[in-house]
Amino acid sequence: MAKIDIHVNILRYQPDSDEKPHWQEFAISVDDDSTILDVLNEIHWRHDGTLAYRRSCRSSICGSCAMKVNGRNVLACETPIHRFGRKLKIEPLSGFQIIKDLVVDLDPFFEKLRRIKPYLIVDNPLPDKEFVQTPEQLEQIGESTLCILCAACSAACPSSWPNSEYLGPAALLKAYRFVFDSRDDGADDRLEIVNDKNGVWRCHTIFNCMEACPKKIKITEYLSRLKLKVVENSL
């Protein structure tokens, strides 16, 4: 471990004083094994306390610190600076309103989740113990349950940018997660909800969401399976 000098450009926006976002450069010295989050903490704790950003678990599971670094959506906490060299360009996720600096308004993102009825719907009486679900049945949804709702996918989705009504990859992935759960009886409802011009058909298989996903979930593939299910269901 050694110290290195880096240049960090951050897109700043202070709602109390700025009319619009602007870039600010920080020249700082950090450990060479630092993460992007370490860099932000260093700036915030020792150089400029007014810098605002979100972070919590710093172990890639809470989804707070998704942001754009040198053009890529990443989780700041798990991303080492050596991936980008000595010049960093850090900005908030695209497609969301900036509240302050790197903090964006994620309420619309979470509101979209509600629209797809994101909970197991069971028509029949519940069993005394657990539902029987085979490992093969679980396999259908296993990877999709890794989603941490960090919004990196939605922020990378060109179909989401011009259309705030589009459900977007995260909510659609959640729809997939329940439609393909062997225990769920709510598929008809949900398939009707996503069978809409602002639903699954707005996905143009651009694959940006998959590339942006820090959990490497094959989102586009699952959305394609959801499309197929919509078609099957309407036949």
Added chain:
Amino acid sequence: MKIEEARNHHQIDAVIVGAGLAGLRAALEVAKSGLTTAVITKVYPTRSHSGGAQGGIAAALANVSEDSLEAHMFDTIKGSDYLADQDVVERFVNEALKTVYEFEHMGVPFSRTKDGRINQRPFGGHSQPRACFAQDITGHVLLHTLYEQCLRHNVLFFNEFQVLSLQLKDDVCRGLVAWDIRAGGLHVFQAKAVLLATGGYGRAWKVTSNAHANTGDGVALVLEAGLPLEDMEFVQFHPTGLYKHGILLSEAARGEGAYIVNDAGERFMKTYAAAKMELAPRDVVSRAEQTEINEGRGIQGQDYVYLDLRHLGKEKILTRLPQIHDLALNYLKVDAITDPVPIQPTAHYSMGGIPANLNTEVIKNAAGQAVKGLYTAGEASCLSLHGANRLGTNSLQDAATFGRIAGSHMTDYCRRSAFADLPAKPLESAQAKIDRLFAGGKERHAAIREELQVNMTRNMGVFRNQDDMLKMLAVVKELQDRYRQVGVDDKGRAFNLDLIEALELENLLSFSEVIVEGALARKESRGAHFRSDFPRRDDGNWLKHTLAWRRDGKIVMDYSKAVVIYPQYQPQERKY
């Protein structure tokens, strides 16, 4: 009343602080009854640190082995080094199965046995494979599932709000005051029942598995309100923290068969716990690890040992422990399939917290008198289920089960109670905290926090002694003095992270003093509290819980006897 004041004044039946497993489970229970229910959380709910729990949730389902409630009870009591209250443990194991089946019915994607039942794996200190798991992301899927259920049942969420004061008068809780982090500004929440489910206090240490948010806010609020804290000296150090980062690598790794080895490549647990080896409880394994390090047998003489997964093979690692594999790769550039992973003990779990009775009502003294309308559950609470040391996978079960119990009692209480009047000038103390930091002096919160954390890791770790603890006490008091001169750079209202961190620091400094005082007073070694100068457990004098108040600027203590009910669970020598 001015318009802004009206907008910022809420009247809600049940207000729950914290959106982790305990908070959300309680919220769900109250909301299902039709009462108005709000969750106040300083992060978006799915960001809560319950999501960081990896390995499983304990329940004696007996899906993969013979198991029983009695065995779960005995393991928990022995794991607690006999300090756990046995009535609480009994309630816990009796409710545990229901809690897991409920979760499954809500849609939790538990890993399965071949015949489609919930799969279970071994865990430290449990005599049977009792950990129901979803790969190594159990807390994550439980948290998200509960959040989804809360959306379904129309729980109101106040996301990104920081609670600054409890509104208590005449032993009745009447609500609280919180700062809206996003927009800035104080809000008054008048409530019939308040639940504190604010999680643990591991952020007082430098090396910790805890999230930035785990600053023990609820614990500090209770202390500030003139109420006691319980057993704060008992803090669990998890043996497999990722070296330097402190990030959790789940005990599930050892549950699946991983080894811990020293510089000579020896599985040194054979010296310390020959029967259970790596699956001894965490306090035992952390002490063994620290002893190896202290005696020069760390890797290349340094302050870490290895967690070795290689013999498990690529397939098992990637299917059962994918998160652990990713964490080691991302943070240390170590591929656990081909190389051993550097680990060290990391501050992990707070056994102590806000004292409460079996109904999760907060109590105000050793006689067990309750404060009306104030409840606590999860890691913030101390019932005491975990005594001096918690077993792995008992925490998710604790949070969910006592979250539900809290929700149920809050519902009953709300139905038979009217809104109590708020005390005069409810905003005053919260406003004073904010004003002082905005007016502020030259001290920086970041510098003070760093000093606190470094010293807590140095002096209040796996091994403690009087000299180190007295040093620590002096450090805390000096830092508390300096805190009075803290000012923030950021004078804005919207999303003022600077302000929030400064407020959190006040909490860290406040309860850290209680931890040190409690540990200094407890002249014995029990569970996670180990004193080199008093290395034995002393049941004659110390089979009791610490209660600590801040009165006139000083910490004063009283004690209540541990609840020991059953002859088969009497304290005995604890060997693994």
